[in-house]
Amino acid sequence: MPYPSNKRVFSGIQPTGVPHIGNYLGALKQWINLQKSNNTCFWSIVDLHAITMPYDAGTYKTKVLTTAATLLAIGIDPEKSILFVQSHVPAHTEATWLMSCQTKYSELQRMTQFKDKGENQASVSTGLFVYPVLMAVDILLYQADLVPVGDDQVQHLELTRTLATRFNNTYNHLFTVPEPYIIKEVARVMSLKDPAKKMSKSGNPNDAIFLTDSQDEIQKKIKTAVTDSGSTFDPDNIGPALKNLLSIYIAFSGVGVEETMEKFGGKGYATIKNDIAEMLIEKLTPIRNKVRILLDNESSLMANLQLGARRANEVAQKNLREMKSRMGFTQIS
Numbered sequence: 001m002p003y004p005s006n007k008r009v010f011s012g013i014q015p016t017g018v019p020h021i022g023n024y025l026g027a028l029k030q031w032i033n034l035q036k037s038n039n040t041c042f043w044s045i046v047d048l049h050a051i052t053m054p055y056d057a058g059t060y061k062t063k064v065l066t067t068a069a070t071l072l073a074i075g076i077d078p079e080k081s082i083l084f085v086q087s088h089v090p091a092h093t094e095a096t097w098l099m100s101c102q103t104k105y106s107e108l109q110r111m112t113q114f115k116d117k118g119e120n121q122a123s124v125s126t127g128l129f130v131y132p133v134l135m136a137v138d139i140l141l142y143q144a145d146l147v148p149v150g151d152d153q154v155q156h157l158e159l160t161r162t163l164a165t166r167f168n169n170t171y172n173h174l175f176t177v178p179e180p181y182i183i184k185e186v187a188r189v190m191s192l193k194d195p196a197k198k199m200s201k202s203g204n205p206n207d208a209i210f211l212t213d214s215q216d217e218i219q220k221k222i223k224t225a226v227t228d229s230g231s232t233f234d235p236d237n238i239g240p241a242l243k244n245l246l247s248i249y250i251a252f253s254g255v256g257v258e259e260t261m262e263k264f265g266g267k268g269y270a271t272i273k274n275d276i277a278e279m280l281i282e283k284l285t286p287i288r289n290k291v292r293i294l295l296d297n298e299s300s301l302m303a304n305l306q307l308g309a310r311r312a313n314e315v316a317q318k319n320l321r322e323m324k325s326r327m328g329f330t331q332i333s
């Protein structure tokens with residue numbers, strides 16, 4: 001299927017750690033493809049979102065820079081796309097307040113990510129509760145048509161659409177109502193240790209393969225990944241663990257489904273895992289090497305983020321002013 005073109009596209013990633021192959025297959029790979037196919041792309045490192053859970057201020061800057069370096073290493077081109085850090089564009093926080101006042105308390109209470117992360121609701125931060133409003137504003141301030149994400153963000157996207165429509169109906173049409181852009185086969189890459197759980201940045205590091213993992217780490221993690229019962233692969237009876245490993249193989253290698261089934265049918269799990277590890281090492285080693293080089297030149301990395309912030313600020317400020325004007329605020333020039 002050809003990629004969409006001539007659209008405005010927005011997406012974000014939290015700098016909670018090095019992105020993993022779930023982030024890559026579910027979202028970042030689509031960022032690259034949409035960048036290549038002639039869209040106006042805004043990619044944000046959403047540092048304001050990542051402080052909604054306890055975090056370490058001492059290592060935060062390194063995490064933001066590592067995320068930026070990883071995005072550049074996988075092929076985000078700061079000339080073609082607008083790559084920026086969310087907190088460098090103050091319009092996001094201001095517009096979040098305005099939009100919070102259009103959002104019902106009960107709408108935020110229903111968010112499953114809030115319910116999952118905020119198990120102990122009495123002590124969780126208010127920021128975590130308001131998180132989906134900030135995310136909606138991220139998207140709306142750039143009038144995005146499309147938002148490439150994994151399927152854990154679908155409910156947030158639904159709320160974004162509700163808020164855009166509500167604002168448009170109340171204050172006269174302003175916002176584009178965005179559509180999620182999701183590739184079904186890789187929209188939810190599962191943990192290597194528990195195929196019932198999503199691969200995540202903040203869980204046990206052995207659950208996930210990070211884009212900067214070394215050869216040894218990749219080999220060890222794939223070798224110790226859980227498999228289904230039995231010891232050889234039967235394409236007519238695929239369990240959840242093998243399904244996950246093979247969808248990672250197919251999406252990363254570009255080898256077709258049928259060809260993969262033929263290649264691995266009847267093979268032992270150990271052989272299959274070895275092939276998957278080799279393929280991942282081949283794909284990820286160049287990324288790991290590029291990240292190291294990019295992180296060695298912090299001033300050039302910062303210059304790229306400065307360029308992105310300047311371009312993002314122009315668009316976001318204009319839409320924020322329009323939002324305030326529709327809402328009846330007095331404004332000074």
Ligand code: TYM
Nearest residue numbers: 011012013014022023026027046135149150187188189199
């Ligand atoms: P975050 O940082 O958790 O994840 C970044 C992107 O990776 C996708 N993803 C996955 N896809 C497939 N399998 C997985 N196991 C997996 N884990 C994560 C996520 O769906 C996401 O697309 N709230 C967002 C960040 C955000 C945002 C936005 C996204 C803030 N503002 C505006 C889009 C538009 C988040 O926490 O992503």
